[in-house]
Amino acid sequence: MAIRKKKSFFDIINEYFSDVEELTSQFEDMFMEKPSWSQKNCTMEPLKEVTVTPKEVIVTVDLPLAKEGTIEVKPLDNRTIEISAEMKRKVRFDDFGITHHKGEFQRFYCQTRIPVPVKIDKVQFTLKKGILEVHMPRKHGERIPIE
């Protein structure tokens, strides 16, 4: 029989702060207004969508002008992935007729929270018509028996 180790006071505090951090991040994603680009990092945030199906979680990301072969999908933790891709060419504010900002962008970058547990090490992705499709099989818990 497995012996469950009792959580220390510090483990509990660490978990608490980790939960608060996660909730803050979710809240920011939902309600905080922020630009879709970062001058400092020379990145643009792409449009994205997360779909949960019975078998997998699918994240799609719109990556126009992305250079095929430069797309990277990395797990940051069990529930977060980071997506980045190089652009075919540098894009400047001038290209959009904007003269009051200066800067150029050469990468797409975003992070996405996965709403249900997944086997993050089994991530697969494809690019179709400039839309990145990331597939992650779901990790199912134990079935609840019907009484």
Add this chain to the structure above:
Amino acid sequence: MSEITIIEKKNIAPDATMLFGFPDVGLVGVIAASHLIEELNLEEVAYIDSKLLPPLIVLHEGLPHSSLRVFANNNILLAVSEIPIAADIIYPVIQALIDWGKSKKTKMMISLSGIPIQERQDAKELKVFAAGSTPEMLKLAQEKGIDILGEGYMVGPQAVMLQKCANMKIPALTLLAQCFYNYPDPEAAAEVLKSLANIAGIQVDVKSLLEKGEEIRLKARDVMKRTQQELSGIKKTREYDIPLYVS
């Protein structure tokens, strides 16, 4: 005094076809409208002034413009919005535009929009569907080989436009190209423009629109994001619902 005023900057020719291109799924209407303005050199002839609109102007070459404007040549009046229209002002805005269009003796009204499909990235070809304000308009669409959107729900400015036109017995159509829900879709805009050419004889070359597709998608990200927020407010996903008709 009306809550919405349409201010005319130039004379409006009668017997024009009035078109509507508003931010909606895939930004199909707005992308199509922008292409029409560019290809046909349409001029700004009128704009909407209203306290109901958000406190926002669009700057072009340093000068302020309304976010809701009408562009035209002798045959076309094109109402276009650069920002999504909030749910609570869709009715008054559309009613004002239709009343104004009727007063200008327009011969037909057509709104350009999209209908989202799942697995859009796997679609080999995109179909365009039509819904009409009268049986005659439906017949016209069918004669031109456009499928009719027979049963279902339609949500957004194009839905209000069609209902108002039906009430006022104005010949009108809504053309809906299959598209992405959440991503700008220039290919769908090209398809809706081909159907518009077929129905109303308004011809534009869509080759350049398709060639600039990736640039348009990049540029349209922010408008698409704002539009997603409004679409959620008007419960746009009802268009996926299976209707229960009470006859």
